[in-house]
Amino acid sequence: MANVVPVDEFATGEWYPGYKPEHFEMPWIVDPASPFKPGDEQGFWFLDFHWSRGLTPLAATLWSGDGYCWGTQHAAESLPLPPGRGVTARFAGTHLYGCALPETDPREIGARANRIATNLPHFLQNYRSIWEGGRDELESTWSYFRGVDFAGTPDLSDLLGQGRRYHKRAMEIHFGVMYPMLANFLGFYGACADMGINPNEIGKFLQGEDTKIMETDRELDRLAARARQLGIADVFDTHEPHELRAALGRHGGAASQWLTEFDDFLQIYGWRAEATCDVGVPSWIEDNAIALGLVKTFLKRPEDHDFEAAARNAMAEREEAIDTARSGLTKEEQAVFDAGLESNQAANFPWWQDDHNYYIDLKVMLPLRWGCQELARRENADNKDDMLYLFWPELMDVASGRKPYQGELKSLVAERRQYFDHWHAKRSEMPKVLGTIPEAVEDPILIEIFGLNPQSIRAVQNPDAKSQTVLQGVAAAKGTARGTARVLQSSDELHRLEPGSILVCESTSPNWTPAFGKIAGAVCDGGGMLSHAAIVGREYGVPTVTATGVATFSIGDGDEIEVDGTTGTVTVLTKAADRAPASEAAAGDGAQRSSTIGSVVG
Amino acid sequence: MTSPDPTTTPVIWVDETDPTTAIELGGSKMGRLSELLRSGVQVPDGFAVTTGAYLRHCAETGLDAKIDAIISRLGEQAPEAEVEAASAEIRGLFVDTPMSDELTTTLTDAYEELCLRAVDVNVPVAVRSSATGEDAADASFAGIFDTYLGVSGIERVLDAVRNCWGSLFTARALAYRLRKGISHHAMPIAVGVIELIHARASGVAFSVHPVTGKADRIVIETSWGWGEAIVQGLVDPDHVEVGKADGRVLRYDVAHKRIVSAFDFAVGAVTEIDMPAKLADRQVLDSEQISAIASAVRAIEEHYGHPVDVEWVIGRHRRAGDPVCIVQTRPVTVTSSAEEAAPAAYDPVALAQKYLFSGKPIPGR
Numbered sequence: 001m002a003n004v005v006p007v008d009e010f011a012t013g014e015w016y017p018g019y020k021p022e023h024f025e026m027p028w029i030v031d032p033a034s035p036f037k038p039g040d041e042q043g044f045w046f047l048d049f050h051w052s053r054g055l056t057p058l059a060a061t062l063w064s065g066d067g068y069c070w071g072t073q074h075a076a077e078s079l080p081l082p083p084g085r086g087v088t089a090r091f092a093g094t095h096l097y098g099c100a101l102p103e104t105d106p107r108e109i110g111a112r113a114n115r116i117a118t119n120l121p122h123f124l125q126n127y128r129s130i131w132e133g134g135r136d137e138l139e140s141t142w143s144y145f146r147g148v149d150f151a152g153t154p155d156l157s158d159l160l161g162q163g164r165r166y167h168k169r170a171m172e173i174h175f176g177v178m179y180p181m182l183a184n185f186l187g188f189y190g191a192c193a194d195m196g197i198n199p200n201e202i203g204k205f206l207q208g209e210d211t212k213i214m215e216t217d218r219e220l221d222r223l224a225a226r227a228r229q230l231g232i233a234d235v236f237d238t239h240e241p242h243e244l245r246a247a248l249g250r251h252g253g254a255a256s257q258w259l260t261e262f263d264d265f266l267q268i269y270g271w272r273a274e275a276t277c278d279v280g281v282p283s284w285i286e287d288n289a290i291a292l293g294l295v296k297t298f299l300k301r302p303e304d305h306d307f308e309a310a311a312r313n314a315m316a317e318r319e320e321a322i323d324t325a326r327s328g329l330t331k332e333e334q335a336v337f338d339a340g341l342e343s344n345q346a347a348n349f350p351w352w353q354d355d356h357n358y359y360i361d362l363k364v365m366l367p368l369r370w371g372c373q374e375l376a377r378r379e380n381a382d383n384k385d386d387m388l389y390l391f392w393p394e395l396m397d398v399a400s401g402r403k404p405y406q407g408e409l410k411s412l413v414a415e416r417r418q419y420f421d422h423w424h425a426k427r428s429e430m431p432k433v434l435g436t437i438p439e440a441v442e443d444p445i446l447i448e449i450f451g452l453n454p455q456s457i458r459a460v461q462n463p464d465a466k467s468q469t470v471l472q473g474v475a476a477a478k479g480t481a482r483g484t485a486r487v488l489q490s491s492d493e494l495h496r497l498e499p500g501s502i503l504v505c506e507s508t509s510p511n512w513t514p515a516f517g518k519i520a521g522a523v524c525d526g527g528g529m530l531s532h533a534a535i536v537g538r539e540y541g542v543p544t545v546t547a548t549g550v551a552t553f554s555i556g557d558g559d560e561i562e563v564d565g566t567t568g569t570v571t572v573l574t575k576a577a578d579r580a581p582a583s584e585a586a587a588g589d590g591a592q593r594s595s596t597i598g599s600v601v602g
Numbered sequence: 603m604t605s606p607d608p609t610t611t612p613v614i615w616v617d618e619t620d621p622t623t624a625i626e627l628g629g630s631k632m633g634r635l636s637e638l639l640r641s642g643v644q645v646p647d648g649f650a651v652t653t654g655a656y657l658r659h660c661a662e663t664g665l666d667a668k669i670d671a672i673i674s675r676l677g678e679q680a681p682e683a684e685v686e687a688a689s690a691e692i693r694g695l696f697v698d699t700p701m702s703d704e705l706t707t708t709l710t711d712a713y714e715e716l717c718l719r720a721v722d723v724n725v726p727v728a729v730r731s732s733a734t735g736e737d738a739a740d741a742s743f744a745g746i747f748d749t750y751l752g753v754s755g756i757e758r759v760l761d762a763v764r765n766c767w768g769s770l771f772t773a774r775a776l777a778y779r780l781r782k783g784i785s786h787h788a789m790p791i792a793v794g795v796i797e798l799i800h801a802r803a804s805g806v807a808f809s810v811h812p813v814t815g816k817a818d819r820i821v822i823e824t825s826w827g828w829g830e831a832i833v834q835g836l837v838d839p840d841h842v843e844v845g846k847a848d849g850r851v852l853r854y855d856v857a858h859k860r861i862v863s864a865f866d867f868a869v870g871a872v873t874e875i876d877m878p879a880k881l882a883d884r885q886v887l888d889s890e891q892i893s894a895i896a897s898a899v900r901a902i903e904e905h906y907g908h909p910v911d912v913e914w915v916i917g918r919h920r921r922a923g924d925p926v927c928i929v930q931t932r933p934v935t936v937t938s939s940a941e942e943a944a945p946a947a948y949d950p951v952a953l954a955q956k957y958l959f960s961g962k963p964i965p966g967r
Contacts, residue, residue: 081959082955082959083959083961084959113959116951116954120950120951120954121951124950183954183958184954186954186957186958187950187953187956187957187958188948188950188953189957189964190953190956190957190958190964190965191948191953191957193964193965194957194965196853199965327852328852328853329852330816330818330819330845330846330847330848330850330852331818331845331847331848331850332818332847332946333818335948336946336947336948337948338948339947339948340948340950340953343948343950440962440963442958442959442960442961444958447958447964453963453964454963
């Protein structure tokens with residue numbers, strides 16, 4: 001019998017102060033987004049690791065509305081996925097839960113299977129033109145926004161409307177490409193596993209292709225090397241990231257030269273937000289401290305990371321993995337494997353999964369953020385991010401001049417900030433799953449991106465997860481490491497990592513990459529063989545275990561733990577509370593951390 | 603050669619009988635050996651004590667009437683205990699009923715002839731039941747009748763033959779025939795007396811994967827010594843997979859082999875003993891031997907036109923390049939379902955359906 005976790009606690013009808021259902025009226029395909037409602041326990045809801053900070057009203061609108069309830073549902077209908085209709089969203093406070101929408105009518109499933117039989121091969125044959133066409137379309141719109149003078153545009157509501165259309169279109173393209181690529185990849189994965197290929201090897205077959213994200217990391221590393229060369233590394237060493245810009249400016253000379261080069265770098269790579277698809281966080285251009293902090297991290301490494309050697313190793317490892325796998329296959333199986341590999345190398349999902357972030361996930365919210373900040377300026381708002389605490393209809397009212405930003409609306413925003421902070425502090429206690437929990441899921445995004453495999457689904461249901469000392473997950477990057485666990489809620493806390501720390505988090509995304517240069521191991525609640533942490537863990541040689549389901553729950557900050565990335569096992573050796581006083585002091589900085597969200601969002 | 607009269611020919615030789623007659627008189631097991639020999643496969647020398655000999659023995663000694671009397675007491679739904687008691691009673695009759703002098707002489711002559719051919723005294727033989735009748739090739743009867751390995755000397759051979767006859771009435775065989783309404787008269791038993799190959803290594807081989815049914819590979823399981831410990835599941839054997847199309851070794855898993863079937867000179871039979879420690883973890887087959895086994899299996903499958911499993915032996919004196927010796931073969935008892943068959947081409951839609959949209963976890967995840 002299926003286990004049911006009630007949703008009642010969150011289905012109270014209460015949400016952000018001043019929320020009305022019409023605030024969330026927007027087009028959807030199969031099921032609309034909303035706060036949790038009675039009856040929702042019939043679905044299987046998973047806490048979405050992408051937004052561990054929580055989402056402001058506008059950020060909640062953009063992702064749940066355009067991402068899940070338009071983008072995934074649109075793509076799942078148009079491919080279509082035979083047994084699934086995409087993902088829908090609910091909110092518990094500021095925290096987003098996703099749920100795959102099943103198709104249950106057997107006749108309909110059959111009809112959908114017939115359609116995918118035509119559409120998937122068509123997609124794979126035309127993959128390059130479909131993805132590159134979509135990407136170029138988005139880049140073209142992006143260029144348009146870069147050319148817009150926001151301050152000089154009289155009608156901001158029109159501009160915000162354009163920004164919203166760009167965002168929504170990006171989500172159509174995102175999932176329109178992602179679903180068929182994933183279906184192809186997971187079919188190949190299943191075939192490989194069935195042919196007796198070690199599943200841990202399959203990820204390697206497709207590794208080693210350069211991405212825009214890796215390119216950014218290389219450029220950051222080059223800037224770090226340049227700082228060393230210019231003799232200004234100590235400036236980085238003696239200042240916190242938010243002080244660095246001013247400190248470098250004061251230093252003058254070589255530091256000014258470096259800042260010029262840094263700004264050139266930002267003009268190409270700095271139009272990326274600090275988190276995936278969250279209008280609530282700034283870009284590197286807006287907040288230089290993020291990128292400067294990354295350079296500071298790179299400088300802490302004893303020697304420069306040899307990206308070329310890493311790329312060569314990745315390619316060599318890839319070729320060796322392919323040769324080993326092929327040698328165990330019959331001639332007939334080799335034919336299937338070779339064709340599958342060719343298809344997946346042409347439409348390389350693991351590569352795309354990293355590369356697309358540069359064009360979509362880290363970028364397409366920015367024009368809306370700029371529009372909101374310009375509106376805040378015009379309305380003399382107290383904070384430049386006030387508008388991010390409005391729902392879309394409220395924002396349109398303010399932008400079109402129908403409703404001034406003052407009085408009631410202003411105080412609502414103040415209350416909503418408190419609401420955000422309240423729920424931000426509750427993140428670590430949020431249930432990982434809610435509703436009716438199945439044994440297995442079929443939506444490829446849930447399987448591959450969220451790591452919802454049968455084992456992790458069992459793990460999140462363990463009533464004793466809090467006290468469990470051995471966790472099992474996906475063996476994502478081989479090797480063993482012991483160290484002090486640093487349990488991070490979001491990339492805002494990356495500064496708490498020390499050389500040799502073991503990173504424990506819900507999941508990582510591209511902005512976490514530089515941290516892998518100093519940590520000894522990594523453990524994630526979600527993800528799989530091809531999630532960000534797995535790929536980067538392999539690239540940096542950091543033992544990594546993903547899809548444990550409950551690591552952030554079972555492992556405490558400061559615990560002494562062991563990560564075995566070869567077997568996928570994580571063991572808590574000593575709880576922080578039981579450790580020697582000296583170690584407790586080290587763990588203390590975690591306990592003292594306050595909500596850093598204000599400084600980032602504000 | 604002329605077709606011998608089944609009622610009067612008590613002995614036929616593997617190499618002197620045409621396969622059709624061999625199956626008719628010598629049962630499926632012996633018949634297939636004749637057939638394999640004809641098709642160029644190396645098999646051990648030996649002869650069959652025919653069904654005619656068995657039938658005549660039962661008729662002349664009055665066994666028939668006694669057996670029928672015991673069986674007639676059993677209903678179709680006879681309880682297990684009654685069937686077992688009847689089985690024990692009948693098998694006791696076979697042990698206690700000596701062969702006629704005439705048959706004893708014939709078998710003694712045949713055994714001496716086999717010793718002469720092997721240039722050996724009291725040559726050790728395998729005495730194997732060889733069933734007849736429509737169901738004989740059926741998997742249901744696999745391993746149901748007795749086999750004695752390493753029987754040496756005519757007295758022991760004669761005892762083993764009578765024990766094999768009796769094994770037509772094991773409790774399992776009796777129960778099966780009662781349930782199916784088959785008379786034991788419809789499936790008289792023959793017995794093979796075959797030179798025992800002095801085994802360095804032996805094992806089984808399948809022309810398709812016995813579990814998944816994949817037809818693109820040959821699967822070999824092997825251990826040191828004779829194959830009994832493998833057939834009876836007493837030892838965890840080395841597992842080898844070979845591509846059928848190109849003969850490449852796809853995998854070789856060396857097992858920790860704890861038991862070995864070895865010849866016990868004191869008892870005069872092959873028995874199971876502990877594997878010497880130094881052999882337990884050693885790889886049994888080299889690539890030349892694997893290739894010889896694979897080519898025999900391929901030839902046998904081609905000859906029959908359907909998947910087969912075989913028991914094979916590598917004799918102590920086999921040299922590289924020699925064929926391996928096949929001691930038994932039968933149609934494979936696993937059929938591959940269409941779903942499990944290896945895919946013929948990379949079909950992303952079919953694979954997504956199979957692994958992603960089937961409601962089952964993706965293998966390996």
